[in-house]
Amino acid sequence: DQQVKQNSPSLSVQEGRISILNCDYTNSMFDYFLWYKKYPAEGPTFLISISSIKDKNEDGRFTVFLNKSAKHLSLHIVPSQPGDSAVYFCAASITGNQFYFGTGTSLTVIP
Amino acid sequence: IAGITQAPTSQILAAGRRMTLRCTQDMRHNAMYWYRQDLGLGLRLIHYSNTAGTTGKGEVPDGYSVSRANTDDFPLTLASAVPSQTSVYFCASSAGTGSHEQYFGPGTRLTVT
Numbered sequence: 001d002q003q004v005k006q007n008s009p010s011l012s013v014q015e016g017r018i019s020i021l022n023c024d025y026t027n028s029m030f031d032y033f034l035w036y037k038k039y040p041a042e043g044p045t046f047l048i049s050i051s052s053i054k055d056k057n058e059d060g061r062f063t064v065f066l067n068k069s070a071k072h073l074s075l076h077i078v079p080s081q082p083g084d085s086a087v088y089f090c091a092a093s094i095t096g097n098q099f100y101f102g103t104g105t106s107l108t109v110i111p
Numbered sequence: 112i113a114g115i116t117q118a119p120t121s122q123i124l125a126a127g128r129r130m131t132l133r134c135t136q137d138m139r140h141n142a143m144y145w146y147r148q149d150l151g152l153g154l155r156l157i158h159y160s161n162t163a164g165t166t167g168k169g170e171v172p173d174g175y176s177v178s179r180a181n182t183d184d185f186p187l188t189l190a191s192a193v194p195s196q197t198s199v200y201f202c203a204s205s206a207g208t209g210s211h212e213q214y215f216g217p218g219t220r221l222t223v224t
Contacts (some may be wrong), residue, residue: 001218005155043115043201043215044154088155093211098169099144103153 003027005090006102007022007104014110021105023090026071030081035075037103038087044107048075049086080109113137115216117202123222126194132187132219134202140214141207143185144169145177147198154201160185161207162175192223 005024012018024069036044050057050064050073057064064075066084077084087104118133118163138144139160146169147155156169174196176188185204189196199220203213 002153004153024210034211036213036215041217043203043217044213045215046212049211071222091154098156098167099211099213100156101146101154102168103151 001026003030004090004100004102005010005107006088006090008105009015009103010106010108010111011029011082012108015082016079018044019075019084019109021075021077021090021107023073023075023102024071025073025092025100027092027094027100028068028071029094031095032093033064033066033073034091034093034099035062036089036091036101037084044089053057077107081108082109085109086108115202115204115214117200117219119162119214119219120217121189121222123219124189127191129188130192131202131220132200132202132221134185134190134216135183136202136204136214137183138204138206138214139182140204141182142205143179144185144203144205144213145175145185146201146203147196148201149198152163157187157200158216175216194223197221197223204209 035047036050038044090102093099115136144159145157158177212221
């Protein structure tokens, strides 16, 4: 059973607007959450992370929000750029030993 | 700095054959991981190693084995490949305790016929 879920397989956004990617999880023991970005024929690259003791983490154009009560996290990209077009995976871990990934959301930023 | 290298880049393998996917990192990371990526299923952890000499099972370990004889290398072996093992395989590493960020290799595309 998928413990980390990304229910939107794809998302299209106009350049300059906000992109919001969502992720839900089922295991309340997860204590660390990460977002990865993946281009075709490449491995995923780390984007941003958040500990379960926080509800927000910001890095430049990227902000991750965590709502523990709803078991939900989201990634905001503002402003979106064409180079942001990629597949985004959220991931969660318990004590950093095992990581559970979502199925990914393909983001297309339209120029 | 190469980071993580994987070999081969791609491979077509007959069912029943044995295959070892190679993974090497030059970052002196303690932890290493093997994932498979399948359409609609995301990345699933096969095996991991928190430090040289130790290994552990992930979500989907059946049909795969790993070894961690030293810090840099983490090979994944399919003892007798089956078509359901057709996938893209990614190796990753992280510094270990206290560091959750993983660095991924470019992947190996494996087709079992």
